Amino acid sequence: MNRKNLVLAAAAGLLTPALAACGSAGSGGAGKGAIVVGTTDRFEAADYAPAPLDPAYAYDAGAWNILRQTLQTLMHVPRGGGQPVPEAASDCRFTDTGNESYRCTLRPGLKFADGDPLTAKDVKFSIERVLRIKDENGPVGLLSTLDTVETKGEDTVVFHLKSPDATFPFKLSTPAAAIVNSKTYAGDKLRDGFEVDGSGPYTMKAEVEDNQLVRAVFTKNENYQGDLKVQNDKVELRTFTDSAAMGEALDEGGIDMMSRTLSPAQIQEMSSSPKKGVKLVPMPGLEIRYLAFNTEAAPVKEKAVRQAVAAVVNRGELITKAYGTAALPLYSLVPASVPGHVNSFYNKYGEADTAAAAALLRGAGVRTPVKLTLNYTTDHYGDGTAAEFETLKSQLDATKLFDVTVKGTPWATYRPAQKKGEYAAYGLGWFPDFQDADNFIGPFLEKDNFLGTSYANPTVRNKLIPESRRATDRNDAADAFGKIQDIVAEDVPVLPLWQAKQYVAARDGITGVEWSVNNISDLQLWELGRGVSG
Incomplete structure (x- = not known):
């Protein structure tokens, strides 16, 4: 999203402890009335993001999950x-x-x-x-x-x-x-703040503290005409500082469901020791995580350095130490379950191989150890991110070919700095805008790409992407997609790491949970009900 996420240029803010406590017992989550859903997505109206819910600006999974409830699309x-x-x-x-x-x-x-x-x-x-x-x-x-x-x-x-x-x-x-009303949206400038209105299944009222959205109340839109079947009259989306606070609210009955993002520890605990009155629901997911490189910045400007990183990363160990059962190794930008996927990075580099990495660096005349800073955001992708990057550091340092520093930065600072090209190597995630291989390729490799990267391959941009889009039968695009993935594995402007599994947890009596999040991580609040079947 971005959504995608892209997901991903999310408005981020810190919630005070008092606000986080609004999800505690007695806050009205259980029983009749609004269905209450918790999220760790954070939203802030700030100088760098004055219009977090304007469809001309919003391009992250959290904001899109609000817009999809309130604005209609063709x-x-x-x-x-x-x-x-x-x-x-x-x-x-x-x-x-x-x-x-x-x-x-x-x-x-x-x-x-x-x-x-x-x-x-x-x-x-x-x-x-x-x-x-x-x-x-x-x-x-x-x-x-x-x-x-x-x-x-x-x-x-x-x-x-x-x-x-x-x-x-x-x-x-x-x-x-999304379709908006020219009476409430200017044609040439963004609509600041958290107001959003349209023709979707719900209207939305925002509760804001210190320019941060802490609660969004969705009420059924009686004027809605469309294809969606709305199974409830009201849903509240509440933000939490972290997964632990959100989980506590679920246990105490303060919320009915927790969505983005359950921690790896919570998933493991709920899987091995189910809690009475709470169900963990696994779902297919297409979220991916990756390292990206500013190909104009030292030391990764040298392709052999990027290739050497690709050659020594051990995805299995990375996932085991940081995410447990919540992720799967990924060897391409295109997830394994999407038509057109090719394991291009595995085909080129195989398993982690220090000798192969050393040969790549030696062949390019690169002196070792290569000093490299790996940047990540501390508050945007969940509780496993710090452990993920410490594991990457450990793997690279163990080869003696790299001398790695890890630096964590809050999203509000991280994303603008990344867009300005201040990081040579940095981690991001991607929640797809739609389920097609094109959406795992175009946003990264086209001219005005999501990363703002200087990497440009004319064969990919001018020939293979247009060729893939001509195919009405998307299976016919597989050859072009395969060639693109092989080029990415050769040039390594990005290094795919893992593909997420997706989970939500809900209290008994809430129906439609299995449909409440689709495989591209869209929140579908209209599917939720109490004793309603869909």
């Missing part, structure tokens, strides 16, 4: 995954054989939550607004293949693309294409 991915289906639209389809013209017809009688009619002009306004604002931290890159937007009457929108893009329906299902 398309959405069904609860079980697969190809997008109409949501605000009644019908969407390519109207040419080249995948360059895409037409959507709106459902009749659409309204925003305040009663204003929603028409094709609002769709055009919303998409063009993202393109016009073109925020460097925002999701505008998802619309890179879009040329112009045309309206035909009150209910028809035609998207004319610059080049064939069979993934465009997926992109219309993301908050990058």
